[in-house]
Amino acid sequence: MAQKKVALACSVCGSRNYTVPASPNRKVRLEVKKYCKYCGKHTLHRETR
Template identity: 45%
Template sequence: MAKKTKSNKILVTLKCTECGTRNYYRFKDRRKKYKLDSRKYCPRCRKHTLHKESK
């Protein structure tokens, strides 16, 4: 019989560093200790800005 395992992925939100809106959601491995960041388009700022992981 197969063992049930807990999922290692969690859902995190990405927040714009300039205006503070939460625009994107991504899955992240639970075991990773670093925070995600990437350059994404912010519809409120109307330009590409740095988005960082937030709760």
């Protein structure tokens, strides 16, 4: 059975660049600084559901 995944969306441009495994234990949405290839810099990426 495949694991469910959620996307990480860039807070600046809104593009969904990354996917991470969904965790039922996580109560707050994941926020990570990642590189956005569309913005060309490191920006805050938030978990989408």
